[in-house]
Amino acid sequence: MSIKQNPLTTRKSMSIPAFFSMLLCLMFIAVNSSALPGCQNKCGNMDIPYPFGIGKGCALPWFGVNCNTNNFTVTSNDLGNLQILTFLPGEIRINSSRWIAYDCNNSASIPLRINLIGTPFTISNSLNKFVAIGCDTLGLVLDNSSFASGCMSMCLNRESVKSDGSCSGIGCCEVSLPKGMEYAALATASINNYTNVSNFDNCSYATIVEEESFKFFEPDQRNFLKQKDLVIRFDWIIGNESCTIAENSSSYMCTENSYCVDAPRGYGYLCNCSEGYRGNPYLNASAGCQDINECAESDPCVPSAHCKNFVPGYKCTCPFGRSGDGTKLGSGCTNHARIILIILVVCVGTGLIVGLSSMIYYGLKKRKLMKLKEEYFYKNGGLLLKQHVSSIEGTKCTTIFTSEELKKATNNYEESRVLGRGGYGTVYKGTLVDGSIVAIKKSKVVDKTQIDQFINEVVILTQINHKNVVKLLGCCLETEVPILVYEYISNGTLFHHIHGNSSSTLRISCANRLRIATETAEALAYLHSAASIPIFHRDIKSANILLDENYTAKVADFGASRLVAMNETEIPTVVQGTLGYLDPQYLQTSQLTEKSDVYSFGVVLVELLTSQKPVSFQRSKEYSTLAAYFKTSTENKDIREVLDEDIVREGRMEEVEAVVQLAWKCLRVKGEKRPTMKEVAQELGAITRFVPSSQAWFQNEEEMECLLERPQGNPSDESGLSIQNNLNMSLEIGR
Structure with missing residues (x-):
């Protein structure tokens, strides 16, 4: 990197919100930064997080820094001995008080060039801005390709310059920067050769500053070269490969419990700890990404909630009678005990009513079915058959099957059990409880006027005992049309x-x-x-x-x-x-x-x-x-x-x-x-x-x-x- 600049000092002011933002960033870095084992990890109170490092073998190329033991300041080895103020994930904050282009009446104009080509660093476009200061000022900024921009700052007198920190074109103007800027050329000049402002303003200034920390006030216009705390932010990346390519490379830097993010500039990548983890995503073991015990550290739950840590993450659980996510930043725990009690009573009551109704319904249905079966049994000559059965001694008599037995034997008369269909009914293959296989015939119709004769025939046919006659084993009379049960013959007709x-x-x-x-x-x-x-x-x-x-x-x-x-x-x-x-x-x-x-x-x-x-x-x-x-x-x-x-x-x-x-x-x-x-x-x-x-x-x-x-x-x-x-x-x- 090469920087051509003037050796003058500068100063900046910082608002209260910017201070707190800076404080949070410093806290984040203090917790998350760490160096390679055996390397110096601090300079004074500042942590030096890897891939940055002090000493040989302690940093990646372009990331080496020095520690000034006199004042404990950190300077870059490869960025022209610039002072690094803060290390951030994918960013560094640098003191840029010397980086000012200027032009004064009756003296030569001093431009500024910032060249980061060939380094892993770029000027952050989202966190920096180009500013030009003066009352008769034209400021210009260019990159090494196609970007060129600038702004004009004018004022009639010092009183017309606003003192609210804004940079609106009166005494100060600003311009946004392009994405991925590796080179910047800054210059400034007078629009009217200071003709109308020579009695109160003889100089123009241009620089790139951190947008968050820079606030313009009228005294800055007169003493801008004396600013000492101007800041510029650089973005940095690892390598020049995308995540997809780098993940399959031996030089891949992201460690356990971390993930890869493609750099915005179109090449290179960064590593971040996964959600619920904290540490240095470029290091392994205890120095790398470790689970955060949110319950112990940040107390994220409301007092009434119970906090339980997970790996990773945590969960806030509201007590019984309360609902919500239980977190201080979320919905907390809302007391719904009365509503829950009402809902509980309604649910229990409804459940009891439905349960009792179901019991009564199925009880009545079962009773009706039993009554219907009993009615069919009597209509189909069940009593007469029982009398015949009781009067027969010495030989195997008719078996009276229940409808449930035959339904179970045929798997509720499943279609796959059909052996044949004929003019008088359908025959199913069935398996009785004792494992014996039978043929079960469901007749289509029965002559109700010939029930006595039907029963008599069933009794007689049951007693037929001839090796060449299919044996009638019994019948079921609990259905509208009686069902006959025969021995099963396996080889067809x-x-x-x-x-x-x-x-x-x-x-x-x-x-x-x-x-x-x-x-x-x-x-x-x-x-x-x-x-x-x-x-x-x-x-x-x-x-x-x-x-x-x-x-x-x-x-x-x-x-x-x-x-x-x-x-x-x-x-x-x-x-x-x-x-x-x-x-x-x-x-x-x-x-x-x-x-x-x-x-x-x-x-x-x-x-x-x-x-x-x-x-x-x-x-x-x-x-x-x-x-x-x-x-x-x-x-x-x-x-x-x-x-x-x-x-x-x-x-x-x-x-x-x-x-x-x-x-x-x-x-x-x-x-x-x-x-x-x-x-x-x-x-x-x-x-x-x-x-x-x-x-x-x-x-x-x-x-x-x-x-x-x-x-x-x-x-x-x-x-x-x-x-x-x-x-x-x-x-x-x-x-």
Whole structure:
């Protein structure tokens, strides 16, 4: 740095606010400044904070200072031996009493140049100002690039000069400085060669001073070169890199608990202690940024608040009944005890009212629900079922489940638990409390006029004990429509295995098909003749024959079943069943007999033989039903063309032909000419042991009667048709 100046002395005045500001700054520096370990950290009463330092290795380049032990003044090694008055974060205050440019009448003009180029220092533009003093004065200030400015100061006489400390153009004028000023050239001159002011003012002055501390008064005009305490502020920075670059550099100066701030000039940076910390951000360990115990040092809380120190920071907590931030400079602690008490009483009262109301509401709701469950239980024949259960001894009786048990078992009838949907209801997979897996059927409707018969059927079906009949485990009568609980069969329906996607199902071998047919026939024979009360299933179809993991057949879904008195052979009913499986004689007469199940079984037998669906509109209109197609095809074609190719490839044709002949018998139009299920079961059992003697395959006398024709109606899809004339049947093949 180079400074060309005159060696004259100067003086300045300081206001009371400026004094207190200076005092605070000095206090801040006294607490925060410290030197490198092993270095002198004071000069008299002045702390020397790093990066400044006294002696070799104790300061950064350009930050070395000397301590004059005679008067304990600090001067800069690198700034022309200038006296440093104060060290501040990012700033220094320097005595600038010698830095005055002046011009006097009858003498040469003395300019001033301040050159800080190449140093970490700049003239602060926010804290300094350029001033020119005189009554016939033009002051100029320039930098080394494009900045040039100045001002004029005029006055008529000394009395016209204001004595209020302002610098308004009468005796004194001022100009702001540009940002990042590294070089300043100052000059002054007379506007009119002092012609009009020579009797009271013969000189003009120009300088840069600290704006806060400089106040102009009329005596200064006459003795400005004698000022001794003029001050100028320099900004300083670390390095010439931005924070982003410096943080990744080995020379980065900011230490623990501090942060980096980019310098305003566009390059270089400064370090500051983080909020709640104090110390020297350029030093480590105890000399660096340490937590401030605000509670102990500054007592920031109001007397009623409790102060707790944190690292970093603190918190003032108001006592109970008072609110606010608890600080002296904030909202303090306001007494709200009465308001809080009122709010507390209102909240507690409201809570009690809401709580009691909720208890009463849910109590009434629970009572209503229990009453409704009890009402459903009685309407659905609960008492009658209990009487039946209590009268049965020696065998496993019907289990009466509660609605909550079944809701829990199905996770509130979750959609993912659905096993299937059919015309009579939806079946869910459930897990009981004991871990057993069951199938739970929620029916859609129940005939309220037939409750007694329904209960009687439940009791009878529960007692059925046959390996090829799905076991009815119990029921729930607490819902509007009774819920039935069956044993769970894991491998799906026969319909799915015959007609399902071949990629998702295993092909059933010829031997397994024959076994499934035999097991189904034995189950139906048991229901018709061996059960305590004969049971006509009324909806035999491949979708109601389930297969377990071993492909054992299980007859299921007794939703349409009817119990038969021992002395009855046929029952008048509303026609129910599934199109394609319906007995044509039952369809015409509405008289249900055991032979109706035989006909439906015959269709299932044909399904097993052909792997074709019971109803298909891909076939011609007159052969849309499988029974009609099968009879006509086996009568007119080679039997191999009708059968499933796997059966032709795997089976012995003698056995297959015997099964075909049996299917013909089951599909006879007149029921009395069909075999019983017991006879069917026996014949299927015999087929597996020997090939029956040759007999005529077909009996033509009545087989092609009009009853064999497809019932009149409107087709809907491949799985069912709409039928008029008071027919009530399921139109779904799948359950």
